[in-house]
Amino acid sequence: MCGPGSASASWPRAGRVPGPSPGHGGAEPLLLAEGLRFAYGGTEVLAGVDVEARAGEVTAIVGPNGSGKSTLLELLAGVLRPRAGVVSRRGRLALVVQRPSAPATLPLTAREVVALGVRRGEREAGGSGGAGRLAVLRRGERRAAARAAVTEALERVELAERAAEPLAALSGGQRQRVFLAQGIVGRPGLLLCDEPGAGLDERSADRARAILREEAARGAAVICVTHDDRAIAEADRVLRLAPPAPH
Numbered sequence: 386m387c388g389p390g391s392a393s394a395s396w397p398r399a400g401r402v403p404g405p406s407p408g409h410g411g412a413e414p415l416l417l418a419e420g421l422r423f424a425y426g427g428t429e430v431l432a433g434v435d436v437e438a439r440a441g442e443v444t445a446i447v448g449p450n451g452s453g454k455s456t457l458l459e460l461l462a463g464v465l466r467p468r469a470g471v472v473s474r475r476g477r478l479a480l481v482v483q484r485p486s487a488p489a490t491l492p493l494t495a496r497e498v499v500a501l502g503v504r505r506g507e508r509e510a511g512g513s514g515g516a517g518r519l520a521v522l523r524r525g526e527r528r529a530a531a532r533a534a535v536t537e538a539l540e541r542v543e544l545a546e547r548a549a550e551p552l553a554a555l556s557g558g559q560r561q562r563v564f565l566a567q568g569i570v571g572r573p574g575l576l577l578c579d580e581p582g583a584g585l586d587e588r589s590a591d592r593a594r595a596i597l598r599e600e601a602a603r604g605a606a607v608i609c610v611t612h613d614d615r616a617i618a619e620a621d622r623v624l625r626l627a628p629p630a631p632h
C-alpha cells in the first residue's frame with residue numbers, strides 16, 4: 386500500500402450499473418476533488434486524494450482508524466482547507482458529523498435541532514423576499530411546509546414521538562439520528578455523513594443506510610465515511626484510504 390492518506394478508488398462496484406441512477410441525468414459530478422493534500426502541523430494525513438460524487442450515487446469512504454476519513458470529509462465540506470488540491474461542489478450541502486460535540490447541552494428540542502437544517506436551506510436559497518399580505522401568506526405557507534418537513538425527517542429516523550423532548554433527554558444514538566434528520570430535512574444535493582451508523586442498534590443502522598439510499602434515489606450525491614461492511618457492500622463507489630504512516 387502507498388503512503389499517508391493516498392487513496393485507491395474502485396468504482397463502479399462490480400455488478401452495479403455504471404453511472405448515475407436513471408432519471409437524474411447527472412452526467413456532471415456534484416462534487417469533484419482533485420489532488421487533495423492535508424497535514425495537521427507537520428504530520429501529513431492526506432497526500433493526494435481524488436473524489437468524484439454524482440447525483441444518484443452513494444460513495445463510501447473507508448480505511449483504518451487514523452487514515453484521514455473524517456479529515457477528508459471536512460475538506461470536501463469546506464470546513465478545512467487543503468494544503469494543495471481543489472474541491473468544487475454544486476448544490477446545497479449538508480454535513481452530518483460524527484458524535485457532534487455540542488448536542489447534549491444544546492438547549493433545544495429534537496424538533497428545533499432538525500428545524501435548523503430547514504433554516505440553513507432557506508438562507509442558502511436566498512431568504513424570503515416578497516411584500517405585504519402575499520408575503521405574510523407565503524411566510525405562513527413556508528412555515529407550514531417547514532413544520533411538515535421537520536416532522537417527516539423525524540419520522541424517517543423513527544423519532545417523531547420524541548420531537549418535543551430536549552436533545553439532552555435523548556440517548557447518544559438517538560441524538561445521532563436527530564442530526565441525520567437535520568442533514569436530510571433540507572433535501573441537500575450533496576449529503577456528507579461521518580459514520581452515520583456508528584453506535585446505532587441494528588434496526589436504526591439499517592434505517593440510516595436505507596435513508597442514504599433514499600437520498601441518492603431522489604437525486605442527491607451521498608458520501609459516507611463508514612466501517613460498516615453492509616454499507617460498503619451497498620455503496621456505488623468505494624474510496625479506500627491507505628493506513629496512516631507509522632510515526
Ligand SMILES: Nc1ncnc2c1ncn2[C@@H]1O[C@H](COP(=O)(O)OP(=O)(O)OP(=O)(O)O)[C@@H](O)[C@H]1O
Nearest residue numbers: 425426430448449450451452453454455456457629
Ligand atoms: N485536530 C487535529 N489535530 C491534530 N491531529 C489530528 C486532528 N484531527 C485528526 N488528527 C489526526 O489526523 C489523523 C487522521 O484523523 P481522522 O480523524 O481524519 O481519521 P479517521 O480515518 O477518520 O479515523 P477513525 O476511523 O478513527 O474515525 C489521525 O492521525 C489523527 O490523530
